[in-house]
Amino acid sequence: MPSLSRRNLIRSTAALAATCALPMPAWARGASLTHAKNGFGEVSGEGIQLAIGDHHFTTGGRSGHAVAVNGTVPGPLLRLREGQNARIHVTNNLDVDSSIHWHGLLVPFEFDGVPGVSFPGIGPGERFTYEFPIRQTGTYWWHSHSGLQEQAGHYGPIIVESAEPDPRYDRDYVVLLSEFTPMHPHEIMRKLKVGEHYFQRQMQTATEGDMSGEMRRMWGKMRMNPRDISDVTGTTYTFLINGHGPQDDLQLAFNPGERVRLRVINGSAMTFFNVRLPGMPMTVIAADGQDVDPVEVDEFQIGVAETYDVIVTPPDGSHAIVAEAMDRSGMGVASLTSHEGHRATPPPLREIPTLSMVDMGMMDHSGMAGMEGAEAMSGGMDHAMRDKSLVPEDVKVGPGVDMIAPMPMDRMNFPGLGLDEVPHRVLRYTDLKAKRMNPHRSVDREMEIHLTGNMERYMWSFDGKKFTAVTDEPIRFGYDERVRVKLVNDTMMAHPIHLHGHFFELVNGADHMHQPLKHTVIVQPGGTATFDLTANEPGDWAFHCHLLYHMHAGMMQVVTVRPFPAGDGA
Template identity: 50%
Template sequence: YYNFNQPTVVDFFRDVSRDGFKAAFDKRKMWNEMRMNPSDLADISAYAYTYLVNGTPPAANWTGLFRPGERVRLRLINSGAMTFFDVRIPGLKMTVVQADGQDVEPVTVDELRIGVAETYDVIVTPTDDAYTIFAQSMDRTGFARGTLATRHGLVAAVPEPDKPEWLTMADMMGDMGGMAMDHSKHAMPAGTAMDGKLAKPSTQARHAKTEYGPSTDMRVDMARTNLDDPGIGLRNNGRRVLTYADLHTIGGSIDPRGAEREIELHLTGNMERYAWSLDGLEFGKSTPVHFRYGERLRVILHNDTMMTHPMHLHGMWSELESPDGQFLARKHTLNVQPAQRVSFLVSADALGRWAWHCHLLLHMDAGMFREVVVA
């Protein structure tokens, strides 16, 4: 709602002056033909929401007290419904020591993006009297703000939100260096890796027949698999930003077994119709995903949409792996960026029926939800 960053005639003439009329016209024509908007970064903005820190709006200035020189552990929890936050404390480094409640090898950053339901524990060592905890929304329409201070009443400078950035073609189409082609005619059965081996996650898109319908407006054939991209709005911003490639859970995997089989689930949608689904099927039209009790399997989440989705599997850990199949981090919620392909291993050790969904409330409600049956 209230996306005031949409392309306008002013932007068109600005492109004309910079790139020439033909290039500007072709660019606008391309986006219009795809029925997509490069500024669609969030479903609901600060024009509808007030962003809070521990229930406190920015003007009320939630304050956490510290003694100068002491090490302070902050637990960052995104308990919002529809908002990604980019969190930083100007003038203060943050050392990430936990992700989703699991100890990770410490990594020091200036900023991190936290999706709905994710948690990060960071350690800071403040020396000045006051610092601003600044959490701007991904679409840059607003922010949550609090203060770390030596006493109540102190404040520090509050930065202006960064300028919003438009999505790029890589965010739309994935690996632009690859050869984009439609693999639907020779899609491989779910659970079969391309070369018959499961040491590494497969990279070839396997689009379900159900993706070809009115509830799906795009399909990405050559999704990017790199995990070192902080995401739109955080690239090359002059700050050290956390990425999933930085996360390494201490102690390694909870299960030494490799994958016995591989399943692939596509995150799908149609922004104009505001339809959200998995493999082109809303929850009410879907059937459960079956895990065999005790098995070790690889799950691939392939994002065919232009939005980032925080995917949450109930009851079992998602053990994130690198593109070459190396264990990285144990999490319960994984952000999957536009045109990205993410893989993780699951030990199906919890009998029963479990929810698996996008944690953006309206996406989940619209149908980006599946039931998992472990039996």
């Protein structure tokens, strides 16, 4: 029934797409982009017009093709208001299908914007109208869910304002992190399939570091390097803040004494960023758009698709906003300044982090190896990393799975690669506590999902099954069912896992009525992450790793929530 309902949905929603296009402006035919002052324009109101087109984009010394919306990369800021009814008309001026997904917004599933799951997509020259009520407040973003267009610039920020004014800040900025490369995204995917180390220029040599010969042999058996942290790096990417590269001198103004809210969005395709304003504390007030009890930190790691809102009170002067790539291959930079024209000096890149035995899932935080880890370190590592007995029977172990972490553990308290030994305060998931009380609900059932892959062949999956193999076997939840989901990362890369259409509660040590709400969670290498989900949004929803090329390579499934409540149709 779910697959039949999905086909019926696609047929019915196809009728909503108009066959005529809006007039095509000059910039939609490939004109060169000019930067808006803060990176993007702004649209609001009951009827919003968005147009997707081919463009040429330049930042620093890199120049190439881009997919822009309303003439900018990033596209415009959508400013919405709690309680309004949003009507967004999207015209596709590309020669290929496109789409927009409203990341983090609670919408009817037929307007979620995932081709083949919730609607058929927007064909070339077509216009599609999204219409949905705004049921929340906070910081979110939008992006294409078609092909690899997100990498090429098809994304932008969303602010949903509360019906009541917020007294916590005096000035408000979006800080949208992303990347630009002149290389076509399909060429990036091809190079990753040919050799997953193609973009690496920081690999550890045979004589570098302090590893023993036995440890080097272990890494060799896994066909991995302990610096294999990011698939695509600063050798190809220019890291952007609001569409501006480090050489573009983006400046955000403030007056001394003002409380400034920074809405940090990771809208990148593949990059985890470590965010800080050197020497300045930040107070985290929201995660993924949802309010949390204030937490003062000096730095935080933000995974692809996550958002954090922070408040800073900068002293007079110019202060660097630094978004350093997790693999330290580059950074995005902007200036928060009280003196127009003054540019803050960013810090140098820090030392490259390396993966550890904990990241292999072979050792706990105390440094003690379990039985499987001990077997692995004593010479059976190759067997232990591929032993089917370590995973449930429904996890398919074949050519797409080249490692199984012997002893994965809860890593909610891990701040992110390269940040566990810095001398200042770093945000951890265990620091987050929901500001509002969650309804008390006991768990109806529990399930476990394994994140699997073969790095050498660049194959990624859930439970050893690629998306193409599970389209008729969705993950099923009963409507209003409460399920505890444990994600087990059997790989040695961090994965930001996103569930469409819902917020879930992180099981992070907070009491069950204050577990923080999120729509995306980083599952650390060789680790686990657990969340409680109340499946109260009926329909078919995408569930995937938000590293774009991992999703494209197969790490995605469909979540089906049935039956529909009375009054709704399947």
